[in-house]
Amino acid sequence: MNKLWLSAKRKGVDRVRESDRPQSPVVTFAPDKPLRLDAGVDLSPFQVAYQTYGTLNAAHSNAVLICHALTGDQHVANVHPVTGKPGWWEVMVGPGLPIDTDRYFVICPNVIGGCMGSSGPSSTNPQTGSPWGLDFPVITIRDMVRAQAMLLDHLDIQRLFSIAGGSMGGMQVLQWCASYPDRVFSALPIAASTRHSAQNIAFHEVGRQAVMADPEWRQGRYIVEGTDPRRGLAVARMGAHITYLSDVALHRKFGRKFQDRTDPTFSFDADFEVENYLRHQGSTFVERFDANSYLYLTRAMDYFDLAADYGGILANAFKGTKTRFCVISFTSDWLFPTSESRAIVHALNAGGARVSFAETETDKGHDAFLLDEPEFFAIVRGFLESAGRAGGLEPPQV
């Protein structure tokens, strides 16, 4: 037990260190290059941590930007420095895979507000020398995208061959296409939406309240005070995790099976396998994620409403766009349901965009975009290859 505690403590230390000095490339933007935030303030200086795979070609034309989801990070296809687990999209990104690192130069930045090396609430506030905590300004999806555009400027990449992301990553993809249409040749918004629904906001609020109700949260000052709101964050994760799965998938995986026992214990122990699974999800999550980041990023998703920035008419966000779109949804996703993707397609069609839309049949719920779904992979591969043929990219060298 002591060993476990020590390992958790060590991972906590690793996690905090990652906020300022990540084990991945990082670029710091000096005071002459502030990040203009939607909240009306400048974030400066600030830093963006990112990971890259593959090689940028001479023309700088083969870059693919991956936007990660709420609890993802830049470690798409390498061993995670804190958890030691494989990258979160190793099934999709790699040599010979649909997002083929033999052909494309893949970049994935940690979002602003995150906790893996891009400036966020657990980073050190340069003005005070202590972690930002709740003094960190509230950020939006558009702020994340602005920071990513500055990163691409820094890497001397004018135009992306493609951009892909699921869930919150899909929101960033859509924001990119609206904010910088000329910099995106093709785009894959996956299991995404142009606005967070009331139900989504409600789920997020429950998660945030769980974090803030933890006495160790200390008004967000837990790093300074040496506490750790892991119970609150774990509960938030447990609740959210249910929304990423489907009823069918949960039932198939766990049913009403007991955990290592044949009879109920008539207690509040984790009698059921599904309880044990959720507790495990909660406890592993807190080892790698910052509680305040969870508050900031869920807030950014809640605030996202792309149409609102364009007079309430979503089609105006994509008017005259030359970007080729491939919108993908999953049948059993009830968090970002197919109807949301259809609304995107509708707006893109009204804006005259070249759009494909496929709904993949799966019972794995919202998280299906992270899993091994052959039909989904075939679509991504086919779409990118045809985009390459359509002039985005020279054919691969044999």
Place this chain on the structure above:
Amino acid sequence: MAETVRGPGGARVDLLLVSEMVEPGSRVLDVGCGDGELLELLETKGVDGRGIELSREGVNECVAKGLAVVQGDADTDLADYPDDAFDYVILSQTLQATRRPRVVLEHMLRIGRHAIVSFPNFGHWRIRLQLLFGGRMPQTANLPETWYDTPNIHFCTIKDFNTLCSVVGAKMERAVALDPWGTALKIDAPWWFWNLFGEQAVFLLSRRP
């Protein structure tokens, strides 16, 4: 078997005929595009093609081929498209499977400057004979499903389609009837002849100004 008769390039004869009616370089929406055969054919003419397909398998096949196809239903989703978005809206071998053919045709003429419709002719003599002498709903090689399993819920004859065109105020620019071997019937033949010997028909329509 007119539907599967193939021309010199290996393409379906009716699709070749449809593609002939489309001006190179134009913008086309193919409603009910199946596995994307027509869109691929059109792309060789420099056409900017889009598709709508109901079946998930069809859509996935198209998208994997790199075609711009969305999953959707002609009966419900055409309403979402803005006016004059395309030069041609094509409905090939699908009209008879829609719930409201008239509404679908009206939308096609609203969304596109032209509409191209191909459909099996229920007035063909073989079908008439089957009903007359067999006393049962006809089944042919081209339309093999039983009445209780068929997706085709709104069959019409060439004459019937003519009537629909005048009801919705469409201007007929060109019409071709194909015999079971995929050969076009004589252009100066009277309508009753087409209606009896055409196994399928292709109409090029436009909005009346």
